[in-house]
Amino acid sequence: MKNIYFVPLILSIFSLAVIAIALQLDTSPEMIVGDSMQARSFPIFLMILKLILIGILSFQFYKNNPKPVALEKYHTWGSMFLFLLFYLLTVYTDMFIGIFVVIFLMSILWGERRIWVTFLTATITPGLVFLLFDYVLKIRFPRGILMNLYYG
Amino acid sequence: MFEQAISAMASVVVDPYLLGLIFATTILGVIIGVLPGLGATTGAALLLPFTLTMDPVHAIAVLATIYVSATFAGSITAILINTPGTSAAAATTFDGYPLAQKGEAGRALGIAVISSTVGGIFSVLILCFAAPLLARVAYEFRSPEYFALTVFGLSMLASISAGGAVKNLIGGIFGVWLSTIGAERVTGIERFMFGNYELYEGLHFVPIFIGLFAISELLVQSKTIDKIIKTVSMKAVKLPTLEDYKKIWKTILRSCGIGTFIGVLPAEGATVASMIGYSEARRWSKNKKEFGKGSIEGIAGAEAANNAATGGAMVPTMVLGIPGSGTTAIILVGLMVHGLRPGVYLFTEQVEKVYQIFGSMFVANVMFMLMGLYAAKLFARVSLVPTQILWPIVFALSVIGAYAFQGQLLDVWLALIFGVIGFFARRHGFSVAPIAVGLILGEMVETNLQHSLKMFDGAWWMILTQPLALMFLVFAFLGLCGPMIFSWITRQKD
Numbered sequence: 001m002k003n004i005y006f007v008p009l010i011l012s013i014f015s016l017a018v019i020a021i022a023l024q025l026d027t028s029p030e031m032i033v034g035d036s037m038q039a040r041s042f043p044i045f046l047m048i049l050k051l052i053l054i055g056i057l058s059f060q061f062y063k064n065n066p067k068p069v070a071l072e073k074y075h076t077w078g079s080m081f082l083f084l085l086f087y088l089l090t091v092y093t094d095m096f097i098g099i100f101v102v103i104f105l106m107s108i109l110w111g112e113r114r115i116w117v118t119f120l121t122a123t124i125t126p127g128l129v130f131l132l133f134d135y136v137l138k139i140r141f142p143r144g145i146l147m148n149l150y151y152g
Numbered sequence: 153m154f155e156q157a158i159s160a161m162a163s164v165v166v167d168p169y170l171l172g173l174i175f176a177t178t179i180l181g182v183i184i185g186v187l188p189g190l191g192a193t194t195g196a197a198l199l200l201p202f203t204l205t206m207d208p209v210h211a212i213a214v215l216a217t218i219y220v221s222a223t224f225a226g227s228i229t230a231i232l233i234n235t236p237g238t239s240a241a242a243a244t245t246f247d248g249y250p251l252a253q254k255g256e257a258g259r260a261l262g263i264a265v266i267s268s269t270v271g272g273i274f275s276v277l278i279l280c281f282a283a284p285l286l287a288r289v290a291y292e293f294r295s296p297e298y299f300a301l302t303v304f305g306l307s308m309l310a311s312i313s314a315g316g317a318v319k320n321l322i323g324g325i326f327g328v329w330l331s332t333i334g335a336e337r338v339t340g341i342e343r344f345m346f347g348n349y350e351l352y353e354g355l356h357f358v359p360i361f362i363g364l365f366a367i368s369e370l371l372v373q374s375k376t377i378d379k380i381i382k383t384v385s386m387k388a389v390k391l392p393t394l395e396d397y398k399k400i401w402k403t404i405l406r407s408c409g410i411g412t413f414i415g416v417l418p419a420e421g422a423t424v425a426s427m428i429g430y431s432e433a434r435r436w437s438k439n440k441k442e443f444g445k446g447s448i449e450g451i452a453g454a455e456a457a458n459n460a461a462t463g464g465a466m467v468p469t470m471v472l473g474i475p476g477s478g479t480t481a482i483i484l485v486g487l488m489v490h491g492l493r494p495g496v497y498l499f500t501e502q503v504e505k506v507y508q509i510f511g512s513m514f515v516a517n518v519m520f521m522l523m524g525l526y527a528a529k530l531f532a533r534v535s536l537v538p539t540q541i542l543w544p545i546v547f548a549l550s551v552i553g554a555y556a557f558q559g560q561l562l563d564v565w566l567a568l569i570f571g572v573i574g575f576f577a578r579r580h581g582f583s584v585a586p587i588a589v590g591l592i593l594g595e596m597v598e599t600n601l602q603h604s605l606k607m608f609d610g611a612w613w614m615i616l617t618q619p620l621a622l623m624f625l626v627f628a629f630l631g632l633c634g635p636m637i638f639s640w641i642t643r644q645k646d
Contacts, residue, residue, distance in 0.1 A: 018329065
């Protein structure tokens with residue numbers, strides 16, 4: 001199978017999965033729904049429409065034979081990996097430690113060679129944003145190592 | 153009503169806090185506009201969480217100011233470094249950069265500033281008059297009409313500039329499906345929540361939009377790190393001469409009309425408007441050969457149209473709750489978050505607030521004109537901020553903004569997940585704006601369809617017996633199938 005059909009295939013699997021899950025949803029009694037529709041009907045209707053469109057898209061691909069999309073550079077995959085790292089750091093340490101580490105590593109990953117610039121960016125940005133949200137907008141951030149120290 | 157509207161608009165000028173806010177936001181909007189990749193939509197998505205604690209008028213004024221000023225500012229980099237700051241300024245590069253290369257960058261920017269300002273102010277005036285009139289028509293709408301209208305809005309996704317028609321419709325349907333996550337409104341049955349009760353009231357727009365527009369853009373920008381930017385030097389911005397005005401006034405007026413009209417159409421935006429404004433300027437010009445080589449009519453045609461689309465796009469957003477573009481989708485979320493329900497109610501119960509928002513847009517247009525004339529050179533330097541510094545900062549603003557909205561970490565994870573989804577969608581030629589528009593319109597479509605079915609005892613075809621609903625459905629059909637039908641007729645004639 002050609003690479004170009006990968007996207008329609010993924011979209012079709014997704015649509016079929018949604019239909020399968022929708023069919024498992026509870027149904028409500030006739031006296032509540034009345035002449036309207038069950039909660040499952042609308043998502044199933046949408047996915048059927050989507051499957052029809054995916055069929056048309058596949059036909060367009062067959063007729064036009066578009067170029068396959070090239071793989072990303074390591075910067076992009078690295079940035080996505082940093083998102084995962086951010087998740088782990090936020091859950092197990094602190095959101096602001098996560099932001100500091102991700103800004104620092106992302107700057108280096110994207111080509112910044114001046115360590116002091118990346119360090120300053122990684123420190124000042126979350127610091128300023130924290131001050132703005134905490135003092136001006138009165139937002140309480142999730143507890144973690146740093147926030148426990150701050151909130152007590 | 154008229155006096156109330158005038159006094160509300162005038163109150164903007166005598167409110168120093170609001171004026172200061174518009175001034176600061178205009179500077180921010182211009183900076184956002186000149187930074188390639190950070191357009192009006194991304195900027196508005198990032199700023200939305202900051203507006204949560206503001207007064208409703210101030211919050212919407214901030215978002216609307218970002219919209220108009222960033223749309224204009226895209227032209228600064230389009231002219232000086234041949235890189236449109238926003239997609240709406242892409243047509244400006246065709247003649248703006250060649251004119252700048254001839255040593256007339258100041259003149260090109262002067263024409264862009266004046267054309268954008270006239271386009272922006274023209275569309276705000278149309279907004280002031282057209283919106284209440286349309287609201288009166290919308291007063292007659294019931295569920296069948298609203299259902300048909302939202303179907304029409306979704307069908308217009310097929311003609312959004314980025315992506316193909318089929319891909320945009322798939323994106324729109326995906327967005328509508330996202331709106332079904334959570335408890336169903338009539339029966340309370342949980343859909344696609346997988347036991348996660350934070351999703352009981354559905355996905356909220358703010359983290360999704362931050363993900364789709366800001367984080368996906370970050371990943372897109374990670375592919376363009378090695379891009380080398382060549383700048384054109386400029387002494388100062390020059391106001392157009394009398395000779396220039398004689399040459400471009402008709403083009404500006406034409407583009408004002410085109411831009412406003414395109415903006416009013418649901419799901420169309422400034423990018424389409426600028427492209428049509430440019431091509432119409434070329435079609436009507438006596439100097440067609442100059443186009444592509446530095447024609448001032450080309451710059452005026454594109455710039456007047458893209459800024460005229462901003463006011464036009466606010467009409468369906470505020471009157472019908474149907475966003476005219478990605479940025480107006482965010483403004484619509486801003487309206488809803490602040491309890492300003494778009495529609496007739498807004499124009500009957502909240503007239504003063506509505507006209508203060510319109511007044512703010514008017515003032516923002518004047519402010520970006522002054523900044524464009526006197527500080528464009530300075531702003532152009534901002535575009536040289538290294539991407540390896542700028543985008544990590546955008547990451548920080550995105551995750552904190554997503555968290556700040558409801559104070560739950562789930563929103564941060566949703567923003568990151570939708571950032572990755574948005575990136576892969578864009579990588580394969582799907583635009584993310586249809587997903588956003590679908591998400592907003594999803595609830596309207598389903599709820600109004602349910603109400604219509606109840607109204608007609610389950611006879612769905614009765615919707616077609618309502619004249620206005622039928623009209624919108626015919627428009628939707630023509631929007632989807634019109635191009636195919638017309639090409640078939642042309643082939644038959646040939």
